Every structure is written in structure tokens, then in C-alpha cells.
Amino acid sequence: MAKNIDLKAIDLNSLYQQGKPVQLGIAGGVIVVILVLAYFFVYSGLNEQLSQLKQEEETLKQTYAEKSEQAAHLDVLKAELDSINGSFHSLLKQLPTQAEIPNLIQELHECATKNGLSMDSVTPSQAQNTDSGNKSEQQVIQTLPYNITLTGNYNQISQFMRDVGKLSRIVTLNAIVLKRNDKDNTLTLNAVANTYKALTDAEIKAQTNDKKS
Structure with a gap:
């Protein structure tokens, strides 16, 4: 059965002289610290960037929907414009x-x-x-x-x-x-x-x- 490891009693200068359980325990602790730091400095930044991209995606979807609706009514708008131009020219002839x-x-x-x-x-x-x-x-x-x-x-x-x-x-x-x-x-x-x-x-x-x- 492995004994409890007292980290305070470990001398880093004599770490190589420690037993395998101590070395593995310290290595595991270092890995955990590295992973935690990596999450805060890397993954948290990626999550923020991902949130921004999702927001941009929603904006683009809304813009696309608006443009699609305008394109669907383009023929109607052209017909209205032609009618307005025709009325305008008819009025000009009355001048x-x-x-x-x-x-x-x-x-x-x-x-x-x-x-x-x-x-x-x-x-x-x-x-x-x-x-x-x-x-x-x-x-x-x-x-x-x-x-x-x-x-x-x-x-x-x-x-x-x-x-x-x-x-x-x-x-x-x-x-x-x-x-x-x-x-x-x-x-x-x-x-x-x-x-x-x-x-x-x-x-x-x-x-x-x-x-x-």
C-alpha cells in the first residue's frame, strides 16, 4: 500500500532521488496545473470567439432572410416603379x-x-x-x-x-x-x-x- 506523499517535505533539488510514487505524483500535479492554465488561457478565449461567431451567424441568417424576402418581391417592386414612372411621364405631358x-x-x-x-x-x-x-x-x-x-x-x-x-x-x-x-x-x-x-x-x-x- 502506497504511503501518503507530503509535498512540503519534498526537496526539488533531490527530486531525482525520490521514489517512483513521489515522482509520478508530482508529474501528475504538474500536468493538472498545465491543463487548468491551458483551459483558462486557450479554451476560454476559444469559447468567447465561438460565441462571437455564433452571433455573427445569426446576424447573417437574418440578413439573408431579409434579402431573400426582398428578392421575392423584386418583380412586384419593378412593376410598381414602372407604374410610377408612367404616371410621372403622364403628368409631365400635362405641363x-x-x-x-x-x-x-x-x-x-x-x-x-x-x-x-x-x-x-x-x-x-x-x-x-x-x-x-x-x-x-x-x-x-x-x-x-x-x-x-x-x-x-x-x-x-x-x-x-x-x-x-x-x-x-x-x-x-x-x-x-x-x-x-x-x-x-x-x-x-x-x-x-x-x-x-x-x-x-x-x-x-x-x-x-x-x-x-
Whole structure:
């Protein structure tokens, strides 16, 4: 039967003189210490790396699922984009060309006359490029505002506004102000009649050059 080994009584300098049980016991202890240290310095680091890789795997799986869903709806999105582009081009065709602007002003006069209104004034204001809120985007539509003043009764002005909405080209009435004339009980309409013109390729190119400069 092997005797208990007193490690404190062992002199490392005379270890080679010790018996086999002592030498094997010390060797076993050293191996255990090495394995424990190896676990903390090697395996614990590998476990942390493995946890990170598992987390990255879950993220990649989620990204893949999202991309797969987007790819499955790609045809639908393309169809929607084509529909939007078609609607946009249809709206562009409703915008007057530069040559049609004088005729459009004439149509406003005709709408006023037809409804018994007095067109007191039509004054053009400074043209403005339509702002989309994104300064990096090219503006392809220009707003052409006209300050108009009309005089008549309420029914005449209401019908005039309805007729403007039926014009062949897009015209909107903004900044509307109605004032009552106490002398003859008529109304004076002050408004901004906006029409919109599609910019030509040359105007869009000039706009791009201005942004670069």
C-alpha cells in the first residue's frame, strides 16, 4: 500500500532521488496545473470567439432572410416603379411648354370673362424650380407663378376656381385671399395661379453645372 506523499517535505533539488510514487505524483500535479492554465488561457478565449461567431451567424441568417424576402418581391417592386414612372411621364405631358404659356394666361382670362368676373390684373412672378427637399437631386419641374386679382360675387368666383381645375394644363390656385367690397357688396380675389413647366435638357444641364460650380 502506497504511503501518503507530503509535498512540503519534498526537496526539488533531490527530486531525482525520490521514489517512483513521489515522482509520478508530482508529474501528475504538474500536468493538472498545465491543463487548468491551458483551459483558462486557450479554451476560454476559444469559447468567447465561438460565441462571437455564433452571433455573427445569426446576424447573417437574418440578413439573408431579409434579402431573400426582398428578392421575392423584386418583380412586384419593378412593376410598381414602372407604374410610377408612367404616371410621372403622364403628368409631365400635362405641363405646358414655354410656347403654351401665353395661351394658358389667355385661358385664365376666358374663365374669368365666362363667369362674369373682372380680371383686374395678371402679373408674373419669379419662376422657381420645384423643391423636392433633397438638394442633391436634379429639379426637372419649374413653377411659374402669376399674381391674379379678380372681382365678382361669390358664385362667380367659385365657378371660376372650378373651371381653372378643368383646364387642359395643370394650374393651381394658392395664397387665396377674399376681400369684401363694402361699396357694391362684391368680392375681390387675390391669389397666386401656379402653372408648371418641365425643364428642357439644356436647362437641367445648366442647373447641374451651377451646383458643381
